[in-house]
Amino acid sequence: MIQNPVLPGFNPDPSFIRVGDDYYLATSTFEWYPGVQIHHSRDLVNWTLVSRPLRRKAQLDMRGNPDSCGIWAPCLSHADGKFWLVYTDVKRLEGSFKDAYNYIVTCDTIDGEWSDPIYVNASGFDPSLFHDDDGRKYFINMRWNHRGSGTGGNPKNDSFDGIILQEWDPVKGLMGPVVDLWQGTDLGLGEAPHLFKRNGYYYLTIAEGGTGYDHAVSLARSRSITGPYETHPDKHVLTARFNPESPLQRVGHGQYVEAADGSHWHSFLCGRPLPEGRYCPMGRETGLARVEWRDDWLYLEGGGFVPPMTIPMPAEKKPDLPVVHDFTMADLPMDYQWLRTPEPERLFKLTGQALRLTGRESMGSWFEQALVARRQEHHHYRAKCVVEADPQTWQQAAGLATYYNRHKFHMALVSHEEGRKMLVVCSCLGDWQTTKLTYHGRYEMPQSGPVTIGVEVRGASQQFTLNGAAVGPELDAKIITDEGGKGEHASFTGAFVGMFAHDVTGQGWTADFSRFGYWPG
Structure with missing residues (x-):
């Protein structure tokens, strides 16, 4: 069976994709080098670390980056016969400014030598790249408003300025107008946008509520990629904010995948607090939840918001060994x-x-x-x-x-x-x-x-x-x-x-x- 978290230990912000029968999870590494961890699985139960793609000075140099800066929220995708990885190198944490630089690298194979980075923008963090059916590509990120109240440990602030989209071309770069897609729900702190398309709808998932115990995956949809976007009837697809006794807390920030057998899955980050209080030594880890569609909206399978610790699967979980x-x-x-x-x-x-x-x-x-x-x-x-x-x-x-x-x-x-x-x-x-x-x-x-x-x-x-x-x-x-x-x-x-x-x-x-x-x- 699946045992959550599927990636134990510091493995936050999971970007989740399927390429044929292969599944990949890319997670943040912050100030740790090499940058980005990519795990691979064939059964969704057992995962193997196969790549840390950002391993050259031309791709990443974090000397001088403050703690908890560096690589935030990578986005992994596959299109045009190759893998694409979008990542942010954040140079400042506290205060009004963020100084977050967004890049794209590519590789023909997941464990090969990834390209030198292409710089995209610095308007905000947690970017993603969406490949539409017509071949056009769109760059999406949250926009940081330095005129807001800043960070400094306060999760409620107006520096989170909504989710923006702009068309992007590998040769021409960003093109056309910047489009304000969605301001999120009243939970606030909308970040980590991911777009996907299904049954004629564009779906936009974001993380909300900060990195702590109010974290959530929120969802909106639109018939047009540029909106307007309609908010999910329940606002959130996954969260533990209503279930403080759950062993999985801080649930949020993930990505949707349809499996090879037609089942539906969503990755998420989570924390496992110590029994002695709300302290998470492993930080934010990666889990998987089975989800289902109702009236063209995504819900946690069986109802509720908190993913289960275990999910029955045909594969056997390998034991933890020294x-x-x-x-x-x-x-x-x-x-x-x-x-x-x-x-x-x-x-x-x-x-x-x-x-x-x-x-x-x-x-x-x-x-x-x-x-x-x-x-x-x-x-x-x-x-x-x-x-x-x-x-x-x-x-x-x-x-x-x-x-x-x-x-x-x-x-x-x-x-x-x-x-x-x-x-x-x-x-x-x-x-x-x-x-x-x-x-x-x-x-x-x-x-x-x-x-x-x-x-x-x-x-x-x-x-x-x-x-x-x-x-x-x-x-x-x-x-x-x-x-x-x-x-x-x-x-x-x-x-x-x-x-x-x-x-x-x-x-x-x-x-x-x-x-x-x-x-x-």
């Missing part, structure tokens, strides 16, 4: 990403025996951080790394981190204190006023050879270990969530766990990681 790497391979496994930079060779290399991290800037940098990490996918998990490091000063350190952004993390690092190597446990606890580190202690450790640093996360708490023994206090894992710190509308990515090194002397000191493992449950 993932362990010893880094003897030639290329970094696809489990891992790093932050912002298109020049990973300055951060790490595979030596044949280990992953060697070159210490760069601090965990608080927006430019070069040597953090190689994977997504947290479960409320409960264990992770371990084997690291060999010989720091010569307290300005050099390497080890294991649970990380959300530069203001929300915990670290257990091999460093140099009082004339010898020591393990330092410290945190940044989401305090946006001072952003100071909180030190939990410095602990004796072996002075030579590799050591194993681990972490066990049990919902709202976590504990570091050194060579299998607990070290430092039990730490608050709720910090490493969307809602930690300023709250759900101030940051909206997800938790990672990974290997980190810094050298704030600027000399590029290195540390070797010979093993990393992640164990669910």
